[in-house]
Amino acid sequence: MADAGRSLVSAQVNPRTSVKEKAKHVLKTYDVGNKYSDLTLPRASVLVPLLIKNEELQVLLTVRSMKMRSSRGEVCFPGGKQDTRDRTEIDTALREAQEEIGLPPDQVEVICKLVPIINKDDILVTPVVAFIADTFHPQPNADEVSDVFILPLYHFLKSEEHSSTLYDAGMLLHFFTFKDQQLNKSFTVWGLTAQICIIVAFIALGQSPLFKVDFDIDNPFASLEKYLMVKYATSKL
Numbered sequence: 001m002a003d004a005g006r007s008l009v010s011a012q013v014n015p016r017t018s019v020k021e022k023a024k025h026v027l028k029t030y031d032v033g034n035k036y037s038d039l040t041l042p043r044a045s046v047l048v049p050l051l052i053k054n055e056e057l058q059v060l061l062t063v064r065s066m067k068m069r070s071s072r073g074e075v076c077f078p079g080g081k082q083d084t085r086d087r088t089e090i091d092t093a094l095r096e097a098q099e100e101i102g103l104p105p106d107q108v109e110v111i112c113k114l115v116p117i118i119n120k121d122d123i124l125v126t127p128v129v130a131f132i133a134d135t136f137h138p139q140p141n142a143d144e145v146s147d148v149f150i151l152p153l154y155h156f157l158k159s160e161e162h163s164s165t166l167y168d169a170g171m172l173l174h175f176f177t178f179k180d181q182q183l184n185k186s187f188t189v190w191g192l193t194a195q196i197c198i199i200v201a202f203i204a205l206g207q208s209p210l211f212k213v214d215f216d217i218d219n220p221f222a223s224l225e226k227y228l229m230v231k232y233a234t235s236k237l
Contacts, residue, residue, distance in 0.1 A: 020052050020131065023204040024111050027129055030203055030221060031112035039116070039232060041124040045092035046079030046193075048129045048200055049103070050111075051136070056152055057204055059197060060132070062101060062140070063147040063187065073146070075189045077196070078103070081123070089113055093128035101148055102139030108132055114199065115224040119192055122235040127196045149180045149187065156189075156197040159210040171227075172214050174198060199224070 049060040064074050078097035086092040090113065094105040109131040116126045138148040155161060156176060167173045174194040179186050189197060198209055199220065208217050216223035 019055060019057060022206075023050065023057055024131070026206065027111045027200075027204055030114055032115055033113070036116055036124070036126075036228075039124055041118065041122060041232070041235065043082040043089065043092070043124050043126070044080055044119075045082065045089040045096070045126045045128055046077035046196070047093040047097045047103075047108070048077055048127050048196060049097070049108070049132045050129065050153070050200075050204070051132050051134045051150065053134045053150065056154070058150045059153050059156075059200070060101075060138075060148065060150050061187075061189065061193070062145045063149075065142060065144050065146045067143050074191075074193075075187050076193050077127075079125075089126040090128050093126075093130075100141050100144050102141075103132065103136065107136065114196075115221065115228055117192060117195065118228065118231045118235055125192065127200070129200060147183060147185065147187075149183060151178060153197070153201045154205060154207070156194070156201040157205065157207055157209045162211050164211065172212065 051058050051060065061075050062078055064076055066073055078100045079093055080096040082092045083095065086095060090110055094108060097103040098105060111129045111131060114127040114129060116124045119125050140148055155178065161176045161178060163175045164172045173191060175188060175190040176194055177186060177188045198213060202209060202220065
């Protein structure tokens, strides 16, 4: 990551720059590179696909098929466990996105890898943030994905659809409930997926959430890294 101690406020860009270019600029400053390559935990990656629609940042999400063995019907990002074929976390995210929603890797502009998060199964999950074209038409693998939808990223900073509860030594578990007008369905985004959405929205939009969060608004990288290392130490006991 470039200048890990910097605050989000200090990442200034030309006000005439496009929404996409502004987001790319600030997200790149949070790229962790290979900083956590020495952590000895099973690995997984998720692709966080951003796109521009109606001149605003949106995010693509999927719903896990009821045929899946775990987390059936839950909202998530395309992603999964690292495979022996994968050289990097980015390879894992791109492969899984192609398998799950038919997204060709050459149509993905990878921007950064964010600080990994250790999930409830002690798997090190790396969020890979990328841009895709607004013309992309998902082709869901019915065995893995039942629905694909997009949401404006700013929804993950609003308090109207948000609720939270305490878990894991006082950490917050976030929930967002949305109604998709096109699919005429309601979806709840929660847990790890919600946490990643909040972090990406905060960084990419440069706006603070209108609700309590666990990370330091003035120095999100440092607080996210601190939580990762505390969780890592615990998982190794």
